[in-house]
Amino acid sequence: MGASPEFQEDPLRGRVQTVRWFRATPEALQPSEPDLLKVTDRGYQYGEGLFETLRTCSRRPVLLDAHLRRLSESARFLGIPLPSDLSAIPEALEQMLPDEDITIKIILSRGGAGRYAELDSHSLLSLQIFPYRPPEDEHYREGVTLHTVAAHRSATSPLHRHKTLNYLDSIMARREARSHDAYEALIINTDDFIAECSMSNIFFVLDGVVLTPTVESNVLRGITRDAILRLCRENDIPHDERLMNFADILFAQEVFITNSLIGVMPVREIDGKAFGNECPGPVTTRLSVLYNEKILAR
Template sequence: MKVYLNGVIVDEGAAFLPVNDRGILFGDGLFETIRAYGGRPFRLERHMARLREGCRTLRLAGIPGDEEVRRAIGELYAANVREGDAYVRITVTGGAFDGSRTLRRSGPPNVFIVVKPLEPYPEEYYSHGLRLTVSRIRRNATSPLVRVKTNNYLESLFARQEAVEAGFHDALFLNTYGHLAEATTSNIFLVSDGEVCTPHLECGVLPGITREAVLEICQDLEIPTETGFYTLDELFSAQEAFLTMSTGEIIPVREVDGSRLGESCPGPVTARLIQAFHELVKSPGPEI
C-alpha cells in the first residue's frame, strides 16, 4: 500500500515517524476522516477547513494546501483502491519534541495521508438500528478541545469498549451539565413531532461534516430543524434517533439503555434523510 508522508508518496513500509514526535509523546495533533465515493472525497474543502481551524486552536502551522491534499488522495486512490468507495484519513502530528511542554514547536508538523478500500458497517445497523448506552464519562463542554478532532482518542475508545463489553454497539456522551452531546465517533440527532433536533455545538460536540450536510438536506426538504440543549428524557421521548458520521453516513438508533425509541427503526424521517443523503453523494461532477 502507498501512503503520503510530508509531501512524498511512499510505500507503507517506508513511512516512519521519529520516536520523539509530539504526536507519539503527547497525542499532539489532529486528523480528519473522509469517505471518498468512487474516488471523490465528500466535502474535502469543508474537512480541510475544519482541520485548519483545529490547527489554529493547537497553534500548528505548515500543513499542505487543499490542492496538494486533493492530488495526494487521487494518487493514493489510484494506487490502493482503483474502484469503489474509499476510507481517507489525514493525520497531522506536532512534529519533533524540542523540550517545550507547551504548544510552542520549533519545527514543522508531520503529515500523512492513508487511502484504502472502505470497510462498510454491517447492513443490519441500517436495517435494525443501533443499541446505545449512556457512558459514565462526560464531555467537557468548556474545553476548547471538544471541537477539535485530536489524535488523543482514548476517552472515546474507553467509552466504546465499556459499551461493547456490556453488549451495546456504542456509547453516548452527556456533557458536564447533563445535556446530550455525541456518541464516540459521531453526532446524534433525534426526531420529535416531525422536527429534527441535534445538540448545539456549545454542548461540547465536534462540528461534524455529515451533521452539517443533514441539516442542509432538512432545509432543502423543508423539514424543520433545531439545535439545542437536550436531556436524556427528551431523547427517550423522541420518535426517532440516528447517528451521523463520515464513513457510516446516517445510522438509525433503535434503543438506548434498553429503552426502545419509537415504533419503527428506521423511522420515516430517518429513512427519508438516508435516501436524500444517498442522492446527494451520487450527484455528478468531481466535487460532492
C-alpha cells in the same frame, strides 16, 4: 481507471497503505520521505495533532473540502503549522486512489523533538488509505443500540470540538458500550446535557422536527452532521440545534447517528428504551435517501 495499490497488512486495521508524507509549513506542503515520523514527535509522544477520516464513493473523496477546512481551522486553534493552500492533498489522492471504495485518513502531527525542545517550524502530514468496510446491512434495516457511558465529558474543554490525536476518552467510552453489547456509546457532558456519541453525532426526531445537540454542548461539528442539517434546510425539513437532556427527548419517535463512514444510521434503542413504533422511521429514512443521493452519489 484508478491505481491498484498493493495494500500492506496492518495487524490492527488489516490492509493499509501509507500514500504520502508531507512536511507542512505555514507556506506550503512539501512531499517528504516515507516514514518520516520519529519517536520524539509530539504527536506520537503526547497526542499533539489532528486527524480526519472520510470515505470515497466512485473514486470521489466525499466532502473532502469540508474535512480540509475543519483540519485547517483546528490547526490554527492548536498552533500547528499548516498552509492555507492544501491543494497538494486532493492532487495526491487523485494519483493514488484505486477503483474500489476506500477509507482515507489524514493525520497531522506537531513534529518537534520532545517535551522541552524548541518547537519545529514544520509539522508532519500523512495520507493513509485502506479498504472501506461498510457497516452490516442489518444495522441499517433494524437500527443499532446505544449505551450511555458512566463518565461525563467536560462541558468546557475546547479540545472536544477538534479531532485531536488524543482520543482516549472516546475509545474508553466505546469500549464500555461494547461491553454492554451496544453498537455505540452515548456521552453526557458535565452539565448533564446530551453531547454526542464516541465516534458519531446524534439526532432525535420529535413530532417531525429533527433535533441535534448544539455545539454549545461541547461537541464536534461533524462533517456529516453539517451535511444533514444542510439537507434539512434545502428540503424544508423542520430542524433545530439545542441543549437537550434525557427529559427533552424521552418521547422522541426516531433517533439516528451520523459520521463520515456510516452515513445515516438508525438507532433502535438507548439503554434498552425503544423510540417510536418503527425503525428506521420515516424522517430517518428520508434523510438517509437524501444523503445517499445528494452527498454520496452526486
